[in-house]
Amino acid sequence: MSGMVIIGAGHAAGQAAASLRQEKYEGPITIIGDEPFVPYQRPPLSKAYLAGEQELERVYIRPEKFYADKDVTLKLGVTATAIDRAAKTVSLDNGESVAYDKLIISTGSRPRILNIEGSDLPGIHYLRTIADVDAIRDELQAGKNLVIVGGGYIGLEVASVGVTHGLNVHVLEMESRILQRVTTPEMSEYYHNLHSGRGVHIHTETMVSGFAGGDRVEKVLCGDAGEFDADLVIVGIGIIPNVELAEAAGLECDNGIVVDEHCRTSDPDIYAAGDCTNHPNPLLERRLRLESVPNAMEQARVCVSNMLGGDKTYVAMPWFWSDQYELKLQMVGFSADGDQQVVRGSKAENQFAVFYLKDGKVVAADAVNSPKEFMVCKQLIGKAVDTTILADADADLKQLLA
Numbered sequence: 001m002s003g004m005v006i007i008g009a010g011h012a013a014g015q016a017a018a019s020l021r022q023e024k025y026e027g028p029i030t031i032i033g034d035e036p037f038v039p040y041q042r043p044p045l046s047k048a049y050l051a052g053e054q055e056l057e058r059v060y061i062r063p064e065k066f067y068a069d070k071d072v073t074l075k076l077g078v079t080a081t082a083i084d085r086a087a088k089t090v091s092l093d094n095g096e097s098v099a100y101d102k103l104i105i106s107t108g109s110r111p112r113i114l115n116i117e118g119s120d121l122p123g124i125h126y127l128r129t130i131a132d133v134d135a136i137r138d139e140l141q142a143g144k145n146l147v148i149v150g151g152g153y154i155g156l157e158v159a160s161v162g163v164t165h166g167l168n169v170h171v172l173e174m175e176s177r178i179l180q181r182v183t184t185p186e187m188s189e190y191y192h193n194l195h196s197g198r199g200v201h202i203h204t205e206t207m208v209s210g211f212a213g214g215d216r217v218e219k220v221l222c223g224d225a226g227e228f229d230a231d232l233v234i235v236g237i238g239i240i241p242n243v244e245l246a247e248a249a250g251l252e253c254d255n256g257i258v259v260d261e262h263c264r265t266s267d268p269d270i271y272a273a274g275d276c277t278n279h280p281n282p283l284l285e286r287r288l289r290l291e292s293v294p295n296a297m298e299q300a301r302v303c304v305s306n307m308l309g310g311d312k313t314y315v316a317m318p319w320f321w322s323d324q325y326e327l328k329l330q331m332v333g334f335s336a337d338g339d340q341q342v343v344r345g346s347k348a349e350n351q352f353a354v355f356y357l358k359d360g361k362v363v364a365a366d367a368v369n370s371p372k373e374f375m376v377c378k379q380l381i382g383k384a385v386d387t388t389i390l391a392d393a394d395a396d397l398k399q400l401l402a
Helices: 011-022 064-069 130-137 153-164 185-197 244-248 293-307 371-380 387-391 397-401
Strands: 003-007 029-033 072-076 080-084 089-092 097-105 109-111 124-126 145-149 168-172 201-203 210-213 217-221 227-229 232-235 239-241 270-272 277-281 286-288 319-324 327-333 340-346 351-358 361-368
Touching: 003 011, 011 029, 011 097, 011 293, 029 097, 064 072, 080 244, 097 293, 124 130, 145 153, 145 227, 153 168, 153 185, 153 319, 185 201, 185 319, 217 232, 270 293, 327 371, 340 387, 351 371, 361 371, 371 397, 387 397
Parallel strands: 003 029, 003 097, 029 072, 097 270, 124 232, 145 168, 145 232, 168 201
Antiparallel strands: 080 089, 089 097, 109 239, 210 217, 217 227, 277 286, 319 327, 327 361, 340 351, 351 361
16 A cells, blocks of 8 residues: 655654644555664754763654654665656665555765765764764773764764863864854864864865775875874764665755755655755745754655645755854754845854844844844844944844844
8 A cells, every 4th residue: 555655764754744634634655764773863962962961862853653643654774776767666775665655765974975085984983873873982082093984964063072072083174164164263263262262183185095094094194284193083074865766766966856845855755854955045046055953854744745635845044053163053054145244242252143234134044052043043034234233232122023
C-alpha cells in the first residue's frame, strides 16, 4: 500500500511526519534514514552533545515512541538507492521497494572531504552525525592537541568546547579572517578576539597541505606556515548537498534540488525540503540554498500542506544561531545585503546587536546575548527606521514597530 514517503531522517523528516498527522492525514507514512537513529537535531552535536552536557535522548526531535503512537513506519539504517518516478517507488539497499503517492526528499548534506596526503589517518574527524561526535568525544581529553581545519561556525563551536575541556586548540583558516564567508570583518574580529582571549590559537591564511603520523595522525602540515602537533583533527570546511539520488531520478538540480515556491520539484509528486534544496525566496528576491534548521522545518510544513492539496507558499526570512562558550549569537537575514551598520549595546560586555541597513531599511542583524533585539529585528526587516533609536540601548525598540 502506497502513501507518503520521506527520504532522510533529519529535521525536515521529523517535522513532515508530525505535520502530516496534525493535518489529519490517515494514510501510511514511511521515513527512510541511513543512520540507525530516529530524526534528531544536528545543532547540539557541535555544542551541548559534544560537550557531554546533553544525553542522546534529548538530541532526538521527538522520542521513538512518538512514531509508534502516530503509526509512522521507520526504516532506519538503510539507504535509498533509486527513485523510479514512473512506478512511484523508492528502492533501498536492503532489497526492499517502497511505493509512494507523494514523496519528500530531505537528504540533507554531507561534509566536504579533504583529499590530501595522510587524510585517511585515524584521528582525523568530520562532524555531521551522532556517530561522528561519539568518536570525537572519546578523544576530547585535557592536555591533548586539537587542530581544527576551518574557521567557520562549526569549527569555532568545537574550538570553544575543546578549550573549555582543557585541550590545546589551534584553528587553521585558509582565508584572511575567520567566518569570512558568512559575516562582516567586524564580527570576524569580535570572534577572533573572543577565542584568542579564551586560549584558542587562530591561524589565518594557513592552508593545510597534508597530515603525517604512524598509526594515527600526529601532525598537520601547512607548507610554508609550518606544522602543528595534533592528537586529533576535526575538519570543517563546508558541506555538500546530497542531490545524487534526485539527479539520478532526472529531477532538476543546481546547487541543490531545484524546487518552486511550493517546495515542489520538477516532478509534481515529489517535494524536497532542507539543506538539499535550491529554493526561491520572495523576500530576498533571489534563489538560495540554506543550511538552516528553521528553513528545514518550515519547508517541511509547506511540503505537507501542498501534498495534501493546499496552495501554501514558502516565504520566510532566513535566521540562524551559534553557541560559543556562554554566548549565543542569533542572526537574521544576511549582513552582506547591508550598506550601513548600527551597533546597539556593548561588545566589551559581550551583549550587543549589529543591525544592517540598506537604503535606510533593516535587512539583517547579528545579536550576541541580545534575544530581545533579535526578536524585534525579525519584525523590523524591510522597514525604514530611526537609527538613533536603533543605536540607543536605553530606547525601547518596539516603538520602531509602530
